[in-house]
Amino acid sequence: MLDNSMKLEFPSKSQNESFARVVVASFASQLDPTIDELADVKTAVSEAVTNAIIHGYEDTEGIVYVECKIINNKLEIIIKDNGQGIRDINMVMEPLYTTKPELERSGMGFTVMETFMDELEVKSEVGKGTHIRMVKEFKSVSIKE
Amino acid sequence: MLDNSMKLEFPSKSQNESFARVVVASFASQLDPTIDELADVKTAVSEAVTNAIIHGYEDTEGIVYVECKIINNKLEIIIKDNGQGIRDINMVMEPLYTTKPELERSGMGFTVMETFMDELEVKSEVGKGTHIRMVKEFKSVSIKE
Amino acid sequence: MRLDLTVEGKNLVVKFNGELDHHTAQQIREKIDEEYRRQKLQNIILDLKGLNFMDSSGIGLIMGRYKICLNNNGKLALIHVNSRLEKILKVSGIFKIVKKYDSLSEACHIF
Amino acid sequence: MRLDLTVEGKNLVVKFNGELDHHTAQQIREKIDEEYRRQKLQNIILDLKGLNFMDSSGIGLIMGRYKICLNNNGKLALIHVNSRLEKILKVSGIFKIVKKYDSLSEACHIF
Ligand SMILES: Nc1ncnc2c1ncn2[C@@H]1O[C@H](COP(=O)(O)OP(=O)(O)O)[C@@H](O)[C@H]1O
Ligand SMILES: Nc1ncnc2c1ncn2[C@@H]1O[C@H](COP(=O)(O)OP(=O)(O)O)[C@@H](O)[C@H]1O
Numbered sequence: 001m002l003d004n005s006m007k008l009e010f011p012s013k014s015q016n017e018s019f020a021r022v023v024v025a026s027f028a029s030q031l032d033p034t035i036d037e038l039a040d041v042k043t044a045v046s047e048a049v050t051n052a053i054i055h056g057y058e059d060t061e062g063i064v065y066v067e068c069k070i071i072n073n074k075l076e077i078i079i080k081d082n083g084q085g086i087r088d089i090n091m092v093m094e095p096l097y098t099t100k101p102e103l104e105r106s107g108m109g110f111t112v113m114e115t116f117m118d119e120l121e122v123k124s125e126v127g128k129g130t131h132i133r134m135v136k137e138f139k140s141v142s143i144k145e
Numbered sequence: 146m147l148d149n150s151m152k153l154e155f156p157s158k159s160q161n162e163s164f165a166r167v168v169v170a171s172f173a174s175q176l177d178p179t180i181d182e183l184a185d186v187k188t189a190v191s192e193a194v195t196n197a198i199i200h201g202y203e204d205t206e207g208i209v210y211v212e213c214k215i216i217n218n219k220l221e222i223i224i225k226d227n228g229q230g231i232r233d234i235n236m237v238m239e240p241l242y243t244t245k246p247e248l249e250r251s252g253m254g255f256t257v258m259e260t261f262m263d264e265l266e267v268k269s270e271v272g273k274g275t276h277i278r279m280v281k282e283f284k285s286v287s288i289k290e
Numbered sequence: 291m292r293l294d295l296t297v298e299g300k301n302l303v304v305k306f307n308g309e310l311d312h313h314t315a316q317q318i319r320e321k322i323d324e325e326y327r328r329q330k331l332q333n334i335i336l337d338l339k340g341l342n343f344m345d346s347s348g349i350g351l352i353m354g355r356y357k358i359c360l361n362n363n364g365k366l367a368l369i370h371v372n373s374r375l376e377k378i379l380k381v382s383g384i385f386k387i388v389k390k391y392d393s394l395s396e397a398c399h400i401f
Numbered sequence: 402m403r404l405d406l407t408v409e410g411k412n413l414v415v416k417f418n419g420e421l422d423h424h425t426a427q428q429i430r431e432k433i434d435e436e437y438r439r440q441k442l443q444n445i446i447l448d449l450k451g452l453n454f455m456d457s458s459g460i461g462l463i464m465g466r467y468k469i470c471l472n473n474n475g476k477l478a479l480i481h482v483n484s485r486l487e488k489i490l491k492v493s494g495i496f497k498i499v500k501k502y503d504s505l506s507e508a509c510h511i512f
Pocket of ligand 2: 275
């Protein structure tokens with residue numbers, strides 16, 4: 001059963017990284033998450049949105065799309081860009097792999113998403129964009145009024 | 146100059162009234178608002194989103210659309226529904242006019258939006274939906290990093 | 291929204307904690323009215339100290355309780371109305387019929 | 402994000418206050434490096450007590466400062482690493498090369 005959902009979009013400006021975290025955290029708060037669960041979600045969202053901005057769109061400006069769905073005690077988050085896409089998904093998902101060492105990127109973004117969320121799915125097409133789907137299951141669910 | 150923008154959509158469930166307030170307040174926080182300015186914006190958003198849910202869509206479920214634009218020190222907020230629309234806009238904007246007294250509506254929603262925001266524009270078409278545009282000017286602007 | 295209901299003589303004292311909007315108003319209304327009737331009370335005092343947010347749904351809620359008290363020869367009073375709440379309540383002209391007080395003892399005094 | 406930079410002998414102590422992400426990291430990095438060079442310091446101590454949020458941008462920032470210290474025969478230490486920060490730092494394996502301490506005096510002791 002789909003309990004609630006939302007869609008958000010904003011331009012790929014780095015000040016929107018914190019905005020996206022607040023929005024998803026606020027939406028997730030319906031699931032009465034623990035502080036730790038909420039922090040996990042915020043961190044994963046921050047990784048995916050940052051990637052859309054700095055890797056997907058690089059120096060150009062585009063739109064970042066965030067969608068959330070609550071289905072029972074699960075939160076599904078989709079983060080999309082219409083940016084340059086990823087050639088080899090297996091390679092970029094390796095820990096420490098980064099194409100932007102000059103920005104002091106650690107190459108740990110995907111590893112963090114994988115570790116902090118229960119599911120991670122990456123789809124991408126070169127020249128078209130990237131689609132990240134993540135799911136978090138909330139353990140102590142008791143829908144807040 | 147357009148500094149930033151965002152679009153949000155969610156189903157017309159009453160628990161999303163507080164979600165919409167948090168999202169717009171978080172977006173507006175870039176303009177370094179005073180506590181009072183932020184509270185004005187939250188209240189006006191709450192009025193317009195509640196109206197879309199209880200008057201626009203009544204007992205059916207539809208999508209509520211919220212758009213924000215920051216242009217210099219002004220925040221423009223658009224709140225739309227594809228609900229039943231308003232027949233006589235001048236009449237419904239009168240203080241104390243309400244079609245839902247049984248829900249203990251006070252008929253003060255539009256008056257609050259007008260008082261708390263610097264501009265208010267209402268467009269509506271019966272059977273098509275309602276489009277509210279509000280603008281708030283922030284006095285002590287100093288864009289936050 | 292957390293609601294604390296206490297009885298002081300013939301008065302129902304309602305303490306709000308949280309945000310009052312259309313979503314929370316419905317439930318709150320039912321709880322207040324049920325307690326008022328069950329305990330056969332006369333007056334209602336709304337303590338707004340812990341109210342972090344209120345939109346025009348709050349005006350409707352206050353007006354509704356005002357009417358219930360009136361029909362029962364009772365009165366409604368507001369206490370701890372901060373400047374934000376004052377702003378929205380002033381718009382509605384509600385202070386023409388509902389009075390606000392600085393403290394519970396002051397409010398009880400007038401009944 | 403507010404940054405407090407203080408000098409203790411040959412050590413630069415950096416206190417974070419706020420959220421560390423890609424947006425805030427760039428500025429922070431520049432401020433730290435400038436102070437480190439200008440004051441001709443050797444070691445850097447990052448005090449993470451006031452850090453409310455950190456994503457993998459923080460890992461990059463710590464690794465970057467680690468390298469700068471290393472090139473200058475210095476060391477990098479972390480203090481006040483809470484369980485949230487510990488969780489993300491563990492993922493990165495950074496504790497193999499950067500040590501964490503409970504207090505500033507403990508960290509200074511090892512240099
Ligand atoms: N949205 C995206 N669009 C294009 N490339 C991406 C995107 N997200 C990630 N990548 C690629 O995957 C690499 C690894 O990503 P990640 O693990 O998050 O580390 P980091 O962001 O630190 O580089 C990036 O360096 C980039 O080359
Ligand atoms: N989005 C909307 N769609 C349809 N009708 C609306 C909408 N917003 C407001 N209205 C109409 O305008 C009236 C006055 O609205 P308002 O001043 O907000 O007071 P209230 O919500 O308390 O009724 C409502 O009772 C309703 O009939």
